[in-house]
Amino acid sequence: MTSPQDNLAFDQTRLDKVRALKDKGITIFPSSFDRQHTVLEIKTRYADITHDKSAEPVSTAGRVYIVRNHGKTLFADLGDETGKIQLYIRKNDIGDEQFNLFNQFIERGDIIGVTGHIFRTKLGEITIWVETFTLLCKAVCSLPEKFHGLTDIEKRYRQRYVDLIVNEESRQTFRIRSRIISLIRRYLDDHGFLEFETPILQPVYGGANARPFTSYHNFLDQKLFLRIAPELYLKRLIVGGFEKVFEIARNFRNEAVDTNHNPEFSMVEIYWAYRDFEDMMGLTEAIVSSIVIEIHGKFEIPFEDTTLNFQRPWKKLAMVDAVKEYAGIDIYANTVEQLRDLAQQNKLEDWEKSKTHREFLVQFFEGLVEEKLIQPTFIHDYPVENSPLAKRHRTKEGFTERFELFIHGMEVGNGFSELNDPVDQKARFEEQDEKRRLGDVEAQMIDYDFINALGYGMPPTGGVGIGIDRLVMLLTNNVSIKEVILFPSMKKLQEDGEELPAVDASEKK
RNA sequence: GGGUCUGUAGCUUAGUUCGGCAUAGCGGCGGACUCUUAAUCCGCAGGUCAAGGGUUCAAAUCCCUUCAGGCCCGCCA
Numbered sequence A: 001m002t003s004p005q006d007n008l009a010f011d012q013t014r015l016d017k018v019r020a021l022k023d024k025g026i027t028i029f030p031s032s033f034d035r036q037h038t039v040l041e042i043k044t045r046y047a048d049i050t051h052d053k054s055a056e057p058v059s060t061a062g063r064v065y066i067v068r069n070h071g072k073t074l075f076a077d078l079g080d081e082t083g084k085i086q087l088y089i090r091k092n093d094i095g096d097e098q099f100n101l102f103n104q105f106i107e108r109g110d111i112i113g114v115t116g117h118i119f120r121t122k123l124g125e126i127t128i129w130v131e132t133f134t135l136l137c138k139a140v141c142s143l144p145e146k147f148h149g150l151t152d153i154e155k156r157y158r159q160r161y162v163d164l165i166v167n168e169e170s171r172q173t174f175r176i177r178s179r180i181i182s183l184i185r186r187y188l189d190d191h192g193f194l195e196f197e198t199p200i201l202q203p204v205y206g207g208a209n210a211r212p213f214t215s216y217h218n219f220l221d222q223k224l225f226l227r228i229a230p231e232l233y234l235k236r237l238i239v240g241g242f243e244k245v246f247e248i249a250r251n252f253r254n255e256a257v258d259t260n261h262n263p264e265f266s267m268v269e270i271y272w273a274y275r276d277f278e279d280m281m282g283l284t285e286a287i288v289s290s291i292v293i294e295i296h297g298k299f300e301i302p303f304e305d306t307t308l309n310f311q312r313p314w315k316k317l318a319m320v321d322a323v324k325e326y327a328g329i330d331i332y333a334n335t336v337e338q339l340r341d342l343a344q345q346n347k348l349e350d351w352e353k354s355k356t357h358r359e360f361l362v363q364f365f366e367g368l369v370e371e372k373l374i375q376p377t378f379i380h381d382y383p384v385e386n387s388p389l390a391k392r393h394r395t396k397e398g399f400t401e402r403f404e405l406f407i408h409g410m411e412v413g414n415g416f417s418e419l420n421d422p423v424d425q426k427a428r429f430e431e432q433d434e435k436r437r438l439g440d441v442e443a444q445m446i447d448y449d450f451i452n453a454l455g456y457g458m459p460p461t462g463g464v465g466i467g468i469d470r471l472v473m474l475l476t477n478n479v480s481i482k483e484v485i486l487f488p489s490m491k492k493l494q495e496d497g498e499e500l501p502a503v504d505a506s507e508k509k
Numbered sequence B: 001g002g003g004u005c006u007g008u009a010g011c012u013u014a015g016u017u018c019g020g021c022a023u024a025g026c027g028g029c030g031g032a033c034u035c036u037u038a039a040u041c042c043g044c045a046g047g048u049c050a051a052g053g054g055u056u057c058a059a060a061u062c063c064c065u066u067c068a069g070g071c072c073c074g075c076c077a
Helices: A012-023 A041-044 A093-107 A153-158 A159-164 A169-192 A231-239 A277-298 A319-327 A336-345 A357-372 A422-439 A450-455 A466-474
Strands: A058-069 A073-080 A083-090 A109-120 A127-135 A214-217 A220-225 A246-250 A264-273 A300-303 A306-309 A315-318 A375-383 A399-407 A410-417 A461-467
Touching: A012 A093, A041 A058, A041 A073, A041 A083, A041 A127, A058 A083, A058 A127, A073 A093, A073 A300, A083 A093, A083 A109, A093 A127, A153 A159, A159 A169, A169 A246, A169 A264, A169 A466, A231 A246, A231 A264, A231 A450, A231 A461, A264 A277, A264 A399, A264 A466, A277 A375, A277 A399, A277 A410, A277 A461, A277 A466, A300 A466, A306 A319, A315 A319, A319 A375, A336 A357, A357 A375, A422 A450, A461 A466
Parallel strands: A083 A127, A315 A375
Antiparallel strands: A058 A073, A058 A109, A073 A083, A109 A127, A214 A220, A246 A264, A264 A461, A300 A306, A375 A399, A399 A410, A410 A461
16 A cells, blocks of 8 residues: 555655755756747747758757757757757757766756757758757656657556647647637626626535535535536526526536546536527537537548537437337337337347336437447437426427437437426426435425526526536547546545544534 | 556666566766757666555565556447
8 A cells, every 4th residue: 555655756766856956956847938939930940941050049848758869969858738849958068067967967857948940950850059048947756758658548547647748639638628728717607697606515405416515614514516517507697687697617426437537527508588498508619510610621520430420410319219210119109019129139138127118219219229329319209207407398398308419329419498486396306305215315405495486487597507527539530538527536546544624613512 | 337458767668478687768966078859978866666465585577455547349229
């Protein structure tokens, strides 16, 4: 069992170098450096440079990625956020003392600033002919191997900073993630939606069916839950008179961790007054397809061994029709007994459990259809029992005006015409509460304050939530959610003793 | 929760089938080298073979337990 300090990767020879530099009176961690150009700026401005040195000098800074020593001269690769550029350093130019200093103390991983002129080497590489260099930060941990880099998946997740230093693909994934979030925000901003922040610590959790994380407030002496969804608070804002609102929300669900689930994940939830679920399908299409174009420049993008096509309009199917089309089963042409036989034949889990047509519908859909929905597909008209916050369907008894977006077999979005009948909402909550009391760990609590809010009147409203992590997976061709979350939840490594925050005696009961 | 694979030097790894001195490259250290591109050449150091237990004259290798992770399945309406 490793102890926490064993995780420190300080390299003794590097620590020795720090000591030696200090003894020489060299500032190892200076406060600033006058960087005039990024690597990309230099490469762009001097794209046509020849073997002759540029007239004007440049100054840039970054991490040393590799050093190629040739005795009285050396080459090194310097990298900043925008890219890498080669350095050429000669003893003749910078003098014995500086040259020896570089040779002895600057190594892979250190951060330096340089000044010099640009030229192109005989082999055609754009290069900075260095005149001065300054140590800006001595790395006391050594980087992974220069050619293979860091390939250990676990280490890439646990020490993302190292992953980002050495793996450009990883940097690119997170650049795209950042861009996607910014594009979502910009789209909604441009279309008149207001962004709000609602409570993460909630006395009553709701808005989804999921197990919550539980916390505790010392001063208030009460239990608080980390939100599983922002839904019920955002709808309170619609009651309050805001008509187009959204939140880019981190949600917390105390459930399984696998390639599609992280305990904390990001969603954008959008509510739009005087709109319904059809409109929200349209909005979802518009947002997602515009992001695809911004990121990839076209609607067809590669994912795994297939091509996803985001060209609008996307396929829309009622759940009943989806089961008919993808599973070949006409739910309402069969009796419940026949459906049970079919469920058994198809080896569905818990085939004997379902008792109604609608229960079998959901069971067949989840068991046989979801995984086949590769291209962006909206499935709509969900049974009322599964959708306690959605408005009853205007024409289909027992169903709701709800849809989910599936891409590559993954649930990416979920929306509906929001239930705004406070009496019906109260009854639906009570049904959930009953399930919860009978042991359904994911059934919802009754949020009386939310019911009360509906009592003051919420206009007909459309709402949708889009899973940002999964969207990023699709747009960056990553199969695991851990690849698109900077610091995914990982089990802690050491079990020796639990560290707890200090306790204030005055708060103790 | 079930199945399966993986864990060897700072990094990338050979060795595990069939038990017999712990491999190499990179990196580090020392030396040579003034246009290299994973520079090249010579030399040196570097190991709790994930942890613990067992079998054996002898275990990285076989057996058991544990830890962490990947993948698949289940769970997630």
